[in-house]
Amino acid sequence: MIGNESAVHSHATALAEKISNRTARVGIIGLGYVGLPLAVEFAKAGFNVTGIDLSEGKVSQLNAGRSYIQDVPTTEVEALVEAGRLRATRDFSVIAELDTINICVPTPLRKTKDPDMSYIVSACEEAAKYFHPGMLVILESTTYPGTTEEVMLPILSSPGMEAGRDFFLCFSPERVDPGNAQYNTRNIPKVVGGITPACTEMGVCFYAQALQTVVPVGSTQVAEMVKLLENTFRMINIGLVNELAIMCDRMGINVWEVIDAAKTKPFGFMPFYPGPGLGGHCIPIDPFYLSWKTRQAGIEARFIELAGYINGQMPEFTVEKIQNALNDHGKALNGSRVHVLGVAYKADLDDVRESPALDIIHLLNRRHATVTYSDPHVPVVHVDGLALCAQPTLPAVADADCVVIVTNHAAFDYDAVVANAKLIIDTRNALRWAKSPKIIRL
Ligand SMILES: NC(=O)c1ccc[n+]([C@@H]2O[C@H](COP(=O)([O-])OP(=O)(O)OC[C@H]3O[C@@H](n4cnc5c(N)ncnc54)[C@H](O)[C@@H]3O)[C@@H](O)[C@H]2O)c1
Numbered sequence: 001m002i003g004n005e006s007a008v009h010s011h012a013t014a015l016a017e018k019i020s021n022r023t024a025r026v027g028i029i030g031l032g033y034v035g036l037p038l039a040v041e042f043a044k045a046g047f048n049v050t051g052i053d054l055s056e057g058k059v060s061q062l063n064a065g066r067s068y069i070q071d072v073p074t075t076e077v078e079a080l081v082e083a084g085r086l087r088a089t090r091d092f093s094v095i096a097e098l099d100t101i102n103i104c105v106p107t108p109l110r111k112t113k114d115p116d117m118s119y120i121v122s123a124c125e126e127a128a129k130y131f132h133p134g135m136l137v138i139l140e141s142t143t144y145p146g147t148t149e150e151v152m153l154p155i156l157s158s159p160g161m162e163a164g165r166d167f168f169l170c171f172s173p174e175r176v177d178p179g180n181a182q183y184n185t186r187n188i189p190k191v192v193g194g195i196t197p198a199c200t201e202m203g204v205c206f207y208a209q210a211l212q213t214v215v216p217v218g219s220t221q222v223a224e225m226v227k228l229l230e231n232t233f234r235m236i237n238i239g240l241v242n243e244l245a246i247m248c249d250r251m252g253i254n255v256w257e258v259i260d261a262a263k264t265k266p267f268g269f270m271p272f273y274p275g276p277g278l279g280g281h282c283i284p285i286d287p288f289y290l291s292w293k294t295r296q297a298g299i300e301a302r303f304i305e306l307a308g309y310i311n312g313q314m315p316e317f318t319v320e321k322i323q324n325a326l327n328d329h330g331k332a333l334n335g336s337r338v339h340v341l342g343v344a345y346k347a348d349l350d351d352v353r354e355s356p357a358l359d360i361i362h363l364l365n366r367r368h369a370t371v372t373y374s375d376p377h378v379p380v381v382h383v384d385g386l387a388l389c390a391q392p393t394l395p396a397v398a399d400a401d402c403v404v405i406v407t408n409h410a411a412f413d414y415d416a417v418v419a420n421a422k423l424i425i426d427t428r429n430a431l432r433w434a435k436s437p438k439i440i441r442l
Pocket residue numbers: 029030031032033034035052053054055058104105106107119122123140141142143174175176177178281282
């Protein structure tokens with residue numbers, strides 16, 4: 001073999017061999033909800049894994065063998081750290097010693113709803129300083145189609161360093177669902193697309209060592225779009241069902257009963273549920289990455305904008321329901337005590353990012369209600385610049401003029417809540433079994 005072909009052969013063969021015999025040194029940049037579980041899976045598969053994060057707290061907790069992510073047991077982290085297979089650092093120069101890097105940094109939206117690429121760019125620029133031939137780099141952060149090729153490739157390429165020959169670059173969407181007891185990083189099929197076929201092949205080879213199923217696709221753009229399709233599908237269907245909930249409310253129809261009956265159809269229907277608004281780092285944000293990108297191509301993403309508008313109205317709709325219910329009981333919202341049950345964005349999690357509970361508390365504050373909350377997973381929240389501490393549930397429920405169930409954590413004693421509350425707004429159908437005139441459902 002001569003020229004390019006021999007270079008492809010030498011770097012690809014050497015790296016594939018190291019990956020297959022698990023001597024490749026794996027690096028994960030960003031050790032949050034996505035990065036830590038991934039680091040643990042590769043360490044469990046027998047690799048030496050180094051996590052790189054800017055957070056001093058996360059780095060020192062990991063090195064002390066402690067997990068700070070609910071789905072990752074501390075016992076696993078402790079055993080892997082003790083065995084010398086997992087460590088963390090803030091020092092990017094370790095990249096010089098690594099063979100692979102997965103980038104799992106945040107991709108938030110700016111206030112203008114434009115993508116904030118600064119985390120990806122900065123992680124990539126740091127990586128580029130210590131980049132060397134024969135490396136595999138995979139972006140896992142959710143982003144708009146084109147990011148890997150348009151943003152990352154120019155940062156990592158240099159004269160004599162060509163993707164698919166001297167290094168391998170892929171995108172692989174992360175699909176982890178925090179709190180899901182059935183599906184985790186290991187058993188959720190992993191989609192991966194590379195800049196070239198050799199890159200895709202290397203990505204597949206890498207993930208196949210630690211994860212159950214790998215799904216190769218033809219390009220990084222396809223892999224990027226897969227994630228946005230999945231999350232846009234959820235966001236739009238939730239928007240549809242939230243609109244249906246508003247319609248049902250006006251018509252005096254129980255939307256929950258409608259959905260339960262509709263889902264008995266064995267084909268062509270999938271249930272989605274209404275709620276107090278979207279939360280979390282993905283569903284409220286990711287579709288706007290797509291609409292931002294399509295706007296540049298002159299296409300307006302109308303479904304996304306409409307669903308975003310409807311979902312964005314749900315905290316206001318919830319507060320209106322609280323206000324109307326209090327009025328029906330001869331009270332005004334102004335001056336009433338409202339107790340919020342659950343502030344995490346999802347049941348049984350401790351994550352409050354984009355949680356609709358924060359919007360609801362803000363709207364209640366603006367209407368001069370006295371707001372308290374309880375949440376077994378979240379000891380403190382910050383709203384309107386003030387720290388609010390979780391209260392013991394039952395005394396606060398008994399004391400409140402109105403209780404609003406925003407997050408249906410399993411840990412709440414709902415029988416006791418129903419017994420002690422004067423009035424309940426249930427935005428999650430958590431009290432589906434209870435019949436009482438003091439319960440008002442979304
Ligand atoms: N959380 C989820 O359920 C989920 C699911 C699928 C996809 N995603 C996507 O995965 C990506 C990461 O999300 P997450 O929830 O893990 O975020 P996170 O905030 O929990 O973790 C990100 C980590 O990256 C670190 N970081 C930020 N900038 C860095 C840099 N330049 N160098 C090194 N470390 C840096 C932060 O300190 C943090 O620890 C996002 O794009 C998100 O949309 C998240």
